[in-house]
Amino acid sequence: MHQSLRRTLVVALPFALACAAVLTTYAALRDRLPDPLATHFPASGRANGFSSATSFVWVATGLLAVQGAVFAALVHRSSRSIGPPRLLVAVAYGESGLLGYLFPATLFANADVSDAADVRLPMWQLAVALVCALLAAAAGWLLAGADAPPAAGPAAEPHRLPLGKGEVASWTRTVTSRVLLGVGLALACAGAVLAFTVSPGSGLPMAVMGVIAVLLSGCRVTVDRRGLTVSPPVVRWPRLRVPLGRIEEATSRQVSAYDDFGGWGYRIRTGRSGLVLRSGDALCLRLTTGKEFVVTVDDARTAAALLNTLIDRAVSGAGRPVDAS
Structure with a gap:
């Protein structure tokens, strides 16, 4: 299989698995979930944001699907002229690992709780999510395979552009760097998700870094x-x-x-x-x-x-x- 097509399929796989994890968890816990659902947690771990279970699942799977499509498109269009796409695959796996843990963990935290205001999501859950992201990124790096860097050619002979007397030219x-663009979008989305599911303070710095990376990617x-x-x-x-x-x-x-x-x-x-x-x-x-x-x-x-x-x-x-x- 051509390396570009293989990498496209490889980068879409973890997002599909993360979507499956969210849907499977929801199907298993649906009868045990309160209405509304606790979906936002500050640093204290005590819920302060709520939504219906259906909307939470739609948002979670929609975000994973969109990110999977974006990363797959970036990798598919990658070539030697825009830099090695292996890093994109690793970032995609890390992103899917982070969200693929946080979304089901939120559903499990709500299980068997009569009042969503009593739901807790302690900060160690975020630490576990980051570990999952790092392990997933390492797996993506290995699955992507080594990049074949372009052969660096010698400098061309200096030459001139003919301009007539009095002529001006510019x-x-x-x-655009698709690598920096992809990393920036991933950081911005991850920061937005953390701000929504955990607390604004935990996600805002990452989202700002992502926006800056996007602005400076070209x-x-x-x-x-x-x-x-x-x-x-x-x-x-x-x-x-x-x-x-x-x-x-x-x-x-x-x-x-x-x-x-x-x-x-x-x-x-x-x-x-x-x-x-x-x-x-x-x-x-x-x-x-x-x-x-x-x-x-x-x-x-x-x-x-x-x-x-x-x-x-x-x-x-x-x-x-x-x-x-």
Whole structure:
């Protein structure tokens, strides 16, 4: 079976099993559950939020089904150009393990209680859920199999983009990390579930981290007369700019996020740094300091050619451009 299809089936399996666990637990305990059901628990463990058993089961299975579909779609679309999907499989298993324990545990906590206000869900249950999540993530990592990183190619020969006298040009592309997007969505959903089932204080930090990860999972890369600018595609901050005056030369090459930089995001290595949102085509700048700055983006060859032309034009017009940052 093709590795991509196998991983898609593998990542959907734990969410299906978690849905089955919720439905089986509900079927076994239905006659022993109060109405309404205790579904929200603060740090004290004493219930302070309630809903009908039917709505709780619908929400639980719906959330698991949606997350399973999202992770399966992300893994299915994964390829060497967007980075290894093995981490996505591990995160998916961890998420399903966490929710696959918490939802049935909530139903068991309500069993044989006449008044839902008396239901308790102690904090050690959350600790057990986190252990289940870690064990499930480890199983997903092993079942996914090793990633085959893309072969890192040599840097292309520097070339120029022909521009007539007086002509101006700019180049821009957006790039998204499906790994960071998937992790961010998983954290946001898990935080929302914890805030709903346990307490706002336990889930809010995780949800905020997830939202931040989603917002920073993509960027817009722009090349123009000012140099290179990298910024989020929706908001204008944080923004990173490398002026023409700091660039000696621009090239493009294939990079592996994990093998070359040890992961995704803003990375720093000896003699080089960069914004690495996925594996694949990358714009590589040799700076005046002798260091290298890398940003992964499609059509990096055109961006490099335009940068070299702009540098040549600035040097021939008025000497090396001044750092205007």
